[in-house]
Amino acid sequence: MRPRTRVESFDLDHTKVRAPYVRLAGRKEGPRGDVISKWDLRLVQPNRAEIPTAPLHTIEHLLAGYLRDALEGTGAEVIDASPMGCRTGFYLTLLGEPDAEAVRIALVEALRGVTLHEGEIPGCAPERCGNWRDHSLPGAQAWARQVLGDEVIVQETIPLS
Ligand code: ZN
Numbered sequence: 001m002r003p004r005t006r007v008e009s010f011d012l013d014h015t016k017v018r019a020p021y022v023r024l025a026g027r028k029e030g031p032r033g034d035v036i037s038k039w040d041l042r043l044v045q046p047n048r049a050e051i052p053t054a055p056l057h058t059i060e061h062l063l064a065g066y067l068r069d070a071l072e073g074t075g076a077e078v079i080d081a082s083p084m085g086c087r088t089g090f091y092l093t094l095l096g097e098p099d100a101e102a103v104r105i106a107l108v109e110a111l112r113g114v115t116l117h118e119g120e121i122p123g124c125a126p127e128r129c130g131n132w133r134d135h136s137l138p139g140a141q142a143w144a145r146q147v148l149g150d151e152v153i154v155q156e157t158i159p160l161s
Contacts, residue, residue, distance in 0.1 A: 013158045014046040019088070020147045021155035022104045027097060036079070037097040041107055042089040042155070043147045050087040055139030057083070057131065059114055061123050062140060063090065066113035070106035074098040100154040108152050114144040 008026050017023070023040040030036070043059075044051060051059070060083050068078045076096035083090050092103070117137070126132050 013160045016158040019045045020152045023155040035097045037094045039092040054136035058135045058140035062114045066110035070109040074102045111144045
């Protein structure tokens with residue numbers, strides 16, 4: 001069996017992008033005109049690095065709050081921010097379609113939140129998380145600092161030729 005549907009991200013040339021970046025990965029308009037936008041938040045260079053599961057998981061828990069905070073005032077609302085299986089970044093799904101620069105600024109601000117976070121990891125408890133032992137706040141902060149050491153850019157989609 002094979003899936004019938006083509007998937008956008010498999011047509012992105014992952015060898016030609018330059019991380020860290022934000023990229024508009026897709027948009028959908030509902031029958032009443034509401035727009036959902038999907039963003040590729042690439043933290044590390046594909047096929048050159050990958051974030052280990054514990055730091056990635058902690059970044060996920062922290063971005064859940066810090067991205068929502070950072071996008072306040074853009075008119076967009078976070079539906080979801082989830083790590084990619086390749087562990088090089090996150091997909092961010094928004095109700096609304098802010099411009100890429102606003103998403104870029106929000107990502108930088110949210111990652112700064114990760115580096116400055118104090119106290120407990122939000123949601124890090126067996127009742128609140130599916131693998132609560134697999135977390136690392138120092139790891140998350142080190143990776144976020146490393147990402148912010150480079151300029152986060154707006155990346156255009158480069159299709160496979
Ligand atoms: Zn979790």
